[in-house]
Amino acid sequence: MRIDVVTLFPDFMRQCAAVGVVGRAQQRELLQVQTWNPRDYATDNYRTVDGRTCGGGPGMVMLIEPLRKTLEAMREAAPKPVHLIYLSPQGARLTQGRVEALAEMPRIALLCGRYEGVDERLLAHEVDEELSIGDYVLSGGELGAAVIIDAVGRLQEGALNDAQSAEQDSFSNGLLDCPHYAKPVHDALGDVPEVLLSGDHAAIRRWRLKQSLGRTWLRRPDLLAQRALDKESRALLDEFRREHAQ
Numbered sequence: 526m527r528i529d530v531v532t533l534f535p536d537f538m539r540q541c542a543a544v545g546v547v548g549r550a551q552q553r554e555l556l557q558v559q560t561w562n563p564r565d566y567a568t569d570n571y572r573t574v575d576g577r578t579c580g581g582g583p584g585m586v587m588l589i590e591p592l593r594k595t596l597e598a599m600r601e602a603a604p605k606p607v608h609l610i611y612l613s614p615q616g617a618r619l620t621q622g623r624v625e626a627l628a629e630m631p632r633i634a635l636l637c638g639r640y641e642g643v644d645e646r647l648l649a650h651e652v653d654e655e656l657s658i659g660d661y662v663l664s665g666g667e668l669g670a671a672v673i674i675d676a677v678g679r680l681q682e683g684a685l686n687d688a689q690s691a692e693q694d695s696f697s698n699g700l701l702d703c704p705h706y707a708k709p710v711h712d713a714l715g716d717v718p719e720v721l722l723s724g725d726h727a728a729i730r731r732w733r734l735k736q737s738l739g740r741t742w743l744r745r746p747d748l749l750a751q752r753a754l755d756k757e758s759r760a761l762l763d764e765f766r767r768e769h770a771q
């Protein structure tokens with residue numbers, strides 16, 4: 526998979542994509558992250574990429590022309606058609622479901638706004654999708670781009686080894702993940718739950734599912750409402766609720 530990033534801070538984006546699982550995915554050529562700096566496509570002597578917002582008021586807006594030239598060069602750099610995503614608080618909220626869909630695409634591009642954002646005409650003409658990582662305003666879209674690169678990059682086939690399997694991740698099955706423990710079995714902070722030491726894999730699976738259901742019920746009931754539960758899950762959640770009520 527190829528991810529192109531249009532950003533005024535290419536070094537920052539390259540560093541974000543160079544570490545950990547995503548960095549390893551790039552080394553294994555499972556993922557390619559390519560940055561494009563609109564300042565390289567500004568034609569005036571000052572390499573201007575922003576302008577005053579029309580109608581007055583504070584703040585600057587990213588100009589059309591440098592971005593249009595940047596996107597043209599980005600599209601021409603590789604034959605694969607590109608799905609262009611703009612990071613903004615006005616976008617649809619990023620979810621794991623959307624991450625999984627994006628991870629299946631051969632090529633996406635991430636447009637990172639700075640200042641007050643990007644000229645609306647450029648957005649209307651060029652952007653395929655607007656996504657938000659949360660209901661707050663950042664100083665740039667780069668952190669949103671980094672989130673997408675990480676969430677999508679780790680899902681590339683071969684990026685995670687067995688110990689890091691994505692299957693158990695929170696949201697991978699629409700539920701929050703269960704709690705995890707490592708040695709020592711006994712600690713001043715408490716003991717590892719007995720069932721995890723039992724070697725009874727069926728009991729461990731049931732315990733983990735019950736904990737996932739219970740945590741989701743306690744912390745994110747909205748996720749539970751979106752999910753049909755099978756007979757086993759309903760029974761385990763009822764058990765968790767009864768124990769929680771005691």
Ligand SMILES: Nc1nonc1C(=O)N[C@H]1C[C@@H]1c1ccc(S(N)(=O)=O)cc1
Pocket residue numbers: 612613614615638639640641642643656657658659660661662663664665666669
């Ligand atoms: N939240 C976010 N999720 O992804 N990106 C986020 C973000 O805050 N980006 C900000 C730098 C850029 C920006 C873009 C658009 C607007 S605007 N005029 O639409 O309000 C304001 C700020």
